[in-house]
Amino acid sequence: MNLRILLATDAWEPQVNGVVTTLRRTIEECEKLGHEFHIIDYNQFKTVSWPDYPEVKLALGCYEEVRGIMLDYEPDAIHIATEGFVGLAARRVCQEFKLPFTTSYHTKFPEYVSARLPVPLSVGYAFMRWFHKPSGRVMVATPTLQKDLEARGFVNISPWTRGVDTEMFRPGLEPINGDLPRPIMTYVGRIAIEKNLEAFLKLDMPGTKVLVGKGPQLEELKEKYPDAVFAGPQFGDDLARYYCDSDVFVFPSLTDTFGLVITEAMATGTPVAAFPAHGPIDIIPGSGAGAINDDLKVAIEEALKIDRKNVRAYAEKFSWRACAEEFLRNLEPYPEPAKTKLWTKLRQLPRKMRRKKKETA
Template sequence: MRILLATDAWEPQVNGVVRTLTRTVAECRAMGHEVETVTPDQFRTVPCPTYPEIRLALGADEEIRERFRAFEPEAVHIATEGPIGLAARRICLEWKLPFTTSYHTKFPEYVSARFPVPVQVGYAYMRWFHKPSGRLMVATPTLRDELVKHGFRNVSPWTRGVDTELFRPDREPIYPADWPRPIWLNVGRVAVEKNIEAFVELDLPGTQVVVGDGPARAELEAKYPHVKFLGARFGEELAQCFADADVFVFPSWTDTFGLVILESMAAGTPVAAYPAHGPIDIIPGSGAGAIDDDLKTACLECLKLDRKQVRAYAEKFSWRSSAEEFVRNLQPHPEPEKTRFWRRLRRLARIRRGVAA
């Protein structure tokens, strides 16, 4: 298929959404599909308020429209609800193109954490955005159930994968030998919605480590001098951080999945978390982690787990099966209608150019 993916989240952003989308694109291409990405790095952008690392492509509607015309997609997926997602949505509705969407971020909760905006307002916007979608893809059953309760429809599963070659237990140690054990690790964006303060405030033996960067890092680093803030790490170094830790601590209540959970498990490091979306779907019964309303209890429980069993559980998740599920969820034009549509659109474009001349 010719698949067009429109997303406001893309490299050089570093987060689970970007990793999911880039790996999905790579796997789809490996399966023989042609994938066109419409991403912020292709347009003029402005920094997102309160989050300058995220760039917003404002006023790119006509350029995006031309990308649609040039590529003539057979299936369209809109991954985010920002300016690019909105532009792609408008084009699909205007041209009566079927499209699918996905729910990667608990947007209403994120906005409410930063601005005085009620969560209900955020959900009203999200319902409006996703309502015309043929399928709304979500990562976990509990998120699907919650969205259905909020009035969303056509909700379909789209699970995640993990790179078990990069994230594996047999890595060289990375933490200094004089750091007291156990090593308690958190990896991710250092921002208010990630609830990192719940982790760094825990009274735990050993050493607490935070890997990542973000708007809250400077404040937390000054407030909690006993915690080791290492900044962002990538690739092999990041894999070492996971493998050399004793327990990975995931304090977020707002993530829809938490890709770092699988990355930690693939490295053989068990995961302690609250019973939130993502952890509650992945961890119970796995032997690869513990969830509890008392995060310290979950942390200490993880020290008893067999790291070989943790790794074995992660090996059940692959990016290929994730991409195959994504493709199954797409809703392409039927072949004859698709051909007629793009032929008609090219003809209209030629007529408009002639009138303009």
């Protein structure tokens, strides 16, 4: 059966991050399988920027419009990808009309907020538990994250793997780093406080540290670490060349739930060094494609010894098609009788809305 899927998300293009990449590639693979998507994202509404992070848009007051879009579309399944204002509006519609839906946990939102605002982690996780509690399935990228969330009181958690484009990210690309002193240690991602970049930048090691990306901490870190190379945001083949021309990819983040950049680097044959945090701890141990250690310097030194052919071979195990197929399986969290009621409920929505308007008139 080909599905009509409604996706609500606060993360979408032109943003460049792992959430957007995951959603876009999942949609592409699902569409190849014959499924249809209707996307509700922040671009469709009036927005304001997060105070210290202009790339993040907040769709304030979007509930009425989100409800209208959801009523006009007749989905077989509803997936809410983020916990922002678009996600909150879609969740409210589903709760109001008792529509089943699924969610995904892409970002360690409580840690993200606590890094910027004086908000205790306990408050952030209380909000996240509340948001995801009605979800038929909460999709997560790794077993470690699943165990962590279950220990924090989350329920209905299911795995949702990730993939990598092994055609774009491949070995043997033309060098891009010029005559920079080796070894070249590269980071790709947001230049932001939650990425723990100073744990990497402050290391006393020979060679060159290269950071690819942009973000609110960019100018501060440029001034503080003048010996590092800040290459700015890179895309497509140029991004692949930065991965490929590196001796080791360094992932210092403690707050990511997976880290797509890890598998992108591996696909070019570049080994990865990281802390034993969510994401790396599920991807790297036993892979022969990287090293993790509580001492990031040790992890880098160990990663530099790895055969790049083994790294590429490991990356080839990741598939966006497998990611899409797992996503589709997760859209069916309810017993068959409950799922057949979804169409009935959706068809009754316009009638319920008209009745509600008459009652309040």
